[in-house]
Every structure is written in structure tokens, then in C-alpha cells.
Amino acid sequence: MNPFELEFMQRAFVATAVIAAVAPLVGSFIVQRGQSLVGDGMGHVAFAGVGLALLIGTDPVVGALAFTALAGVLLVRMGRAGLAGDLAIALIFYGGIAVGYLFSARAGAGQTRLVGLLFGSPLNLTWPEVGVIVALALAVVVVTVVLYPKLVALALDEQAARVAGVATDRLVMALTLMVALVVVAGMSSIGLLLISAMMVVPVAAAAQVASSYRSTLLLASAIGATSAAAGLLASFYGDYAPASAIVLIAIACYLAATGWRSLVRRISSTAVAGG
């Protein structure tokens, strides 16, 4: 049986492939800025928004968007004021997941639903939910394309970008909000705790073999989408948890790229030594 003839697999494929292709676009900038874990933290905060949304009976996407956007603004302002130390950030992030569970439990949300939000449940998505994911991902792509030269300058050297006339404060805010969008877009399909892996791991894999920033972005995007498709197939045939399979395949891509790079270097050095 062709799994992609099944409608629930089609929905899962569209949702996961789109978000897994878009997440590395944003991830490349946060990796270069040494903030690889910011997406993970945003996932914790988003959970608080989901909890509150469940408690007051509104759409979890709205709650997650509101909380991650608020946290993004707060983190950037704290950073400017010199208050964004490890401890302050940890308090916000851990507070987020604690508040999220507190609200969710009070709202009577079932464990299955909570596990689905934390670790993804792409096979249970509806077409309207897929539409929201695609719309959010599209918004991230548009902002990335428009701001691309400035984001690259920011990622390479924030001070030099600022001296060159780039409005770095606003750009950092935009980047943080893009991370928030990716987290919210990915929460139903890949999960709040795993989506940040798709911002980082495909980028790390692509960086092993790419020759420029642009090619790293494009290759990372392809690795993300391929991992999503392969992970869904593994889940279909092997009955694995889909989001976990997607992330593990992305990690396998990283290991393969690292091995390939080592092999190429070894062959090159042998050729040089051999004259």
C-alpha cells in the first residue's frame, strides 16, 4: 500500500515537510549567533500559552502565539538591559512549562493531547490545522527572504552590522519572533519539545558539506523536508512515534555528513602526502 494515498498521511506529510523545511531557515541565524537553544526555550513558553488557551477554551495556537511573542519581546528587552543572564532565562522557560501543565491539568486536558503537543502528533491533524501551519510557515519564508541580507550581516557580526547602518535591535526582535512562529507552527506536528531540533540539526548537518551560507540554508531545508518524509514512512511501516523518527533521521543525516566530511578530508590529505 502506498501510504501517501491515505488522507491522514497526506496531511501529516504536508504539515511536517513544510515546517521541517522552514525551521532550518530560521535556525541557521540562531545557530550562527550561538543561540541554538532559544527554540527549545520558546517551546517551554508556548506550552504555558497552550495551557491557558485550554483553560479559557480558546485555540491553543492563539495562546501559544501570544505567549511566545510576549516572551520574545521580553527576552530581547532583557538582553538590551543586560538582564538576560542564564538564570533569568531559565526562570522564564521553566516557569513556562510549569504554568502550562498547571493550566492544562486544571482545564482537564487529557494526557494524550498533552503528549501530542509536546512530542507531536502529525497523524491526527485536520486540513484546517494543516492550513494554519502552512500559513505560518509561509509568513516565516517571506520575512526570511525580505530580511535575508540583513539577517546574514547580523548573524556574522552584530557590531559590524550595526555600524554599517543595520537596525540590529529591530532585527533581533524580528528574528526572535520568527523563532516563535516556527515553534507554534511546529507544535502540533513535531511537538513543542522537538521542533527546536529541526531548527538546529539540519543546519548542523548541512554545514558539514556546504560551501557558503546560502547553500547551507538551502541544503538544511532539503535535509529537514527529507527527514520529515522519511520519518513519516518509518512511522507508518515501523509503528514508531513520527516526530521522534523525524528528529532521529535528521540526527542520522548529521552523523552521515560528518562522516562524509572526515572521509573527504582524509582522502585529500592522503593525496597531498602522496604528491
Next chain:
Amino acid sequence: MVAPRSVAPALELVAVSFAYGRVPVLREVSLSVAEGEFLAVVGGNGSGKTTLMKLSLSLLRPTAGHVRLFGSDLDGFRRWDKVGYVPQRAVTAPTLPVSVDEVVTSGLAARARLFNRRRCEEAERIEHVVELLGLVGHRRSRMAELSGGQQQRALIARALVTAPRLLIMDEPTAGVDADARGVLRGSLEHLVSVEGMAVVYVSHDPEGFAGLAHRVVEIEGGRAHAGDRSAARGPAGADAR
């Protein structure tokens, strides 16, 4: 050909003081640099020379005094394309692969158009600075594959793509080999003598600017005073321009 000089100095610090909290770093420092002039700022570790550079670039705000760029107070200054900044090479050690071309063109980010399309004069300027700094054969190379001197030249090329009138450099020869220093000196000589650019060269190592600088200012104990004259070649205009 030397560009016409504006009346106002490219950079002017008037009685500038700065403190980190209650720790004073600079005390009433005054200096100015005209277009076509090469000023070397020297000082040991912790002397305040990097703070002075950051104040000049508006990366820090003085606790007292004024900083002016081309006659404008920093608060009202908008022509950042007239200012080029070259950080220490270690600042931009890339985590991800980045090509020389991408580093150089990132200097134009503030006025980039959709899909990073370049105006004709921008493309010509990129060609010019890449050639000036001897990077023609390395444009597609990864920064990480280049030598220290080549990386430094790529960062200078990035600072020069906007055709600035003032170039501020932080320890530009740190970790750079002798050959690369020679290329760098030739490029700086051209920028000052031919293009009439003002250069502020911040370093602890006089060897990098010996024979190039018109004036040397030493920062010591937070105060500025005239530095070792043997490292300077004399006032701007005294040389062959």
C-alpha cells in the same frame, strides 16, 4: 585622485569621558582625524583604546563629552555608509560555512534590495575592493579555509564596500603573517593617499602602522597623549599626495 575634503573632521572627540559603572576608563579625551589622515591609537591591554573605538562607532555612549562624525553629533548621524569598521578577526569566526563573497557583500546589508539584487555601482565597488585587497581568486572560498591575513582582508573589504570616508580598524594585524601584513600596508597606503580616506588604526603593536601613520596617540591611564613619533611619518599632506 584625492577626493575633496569636507571642512569638518571625519571623527572628532571633544573631552570624552567614559566609565563602566564607577570604574573610569577614559578621561576627557580629545582628538580629531581629517579625511586623508592616518591616525594610530596605541595602548596596552585595558588602556581604554577599544572603548575609545566603540565610542567613536556609537557602540557605547560617553558619560561626558561629545563624539562627532563628519561634523554631526552621533545622535543625529545617519550616514553610516561613510564609516567602515574592521573588527578583530576572532569576532567573526563563523560557526557555519560562509564564503568571502558573502562576507564582503554583507557590508551592503543596510541598503540591500529584495533578493539581494545589487545596483550597478555596488557591483563595481565590490569588484574594486576585492581587487584592491587581493581577494579576486578567493571570492567563492570558505572563510575558514583562508589564512589569517586573507580573512582579515575580507573583513576590510566588507568595511570598504560602502565607499566609506572613515575607516576604523581594531587590531587589524593580530595573528597575521608578514606577507599578509605587506599586502595590508599597501592597501592602507592606497586608501589614505589615493582615495583620501581617514583611517583610525587601533593597535597595541606599532609595527603594523610604522611609516603609515601621520600621527600616533597613546592611551594610558584613560588619558590620550601624543605617542612615539618615531612610528609616525609626519602630518598628512607632508607625504606625496
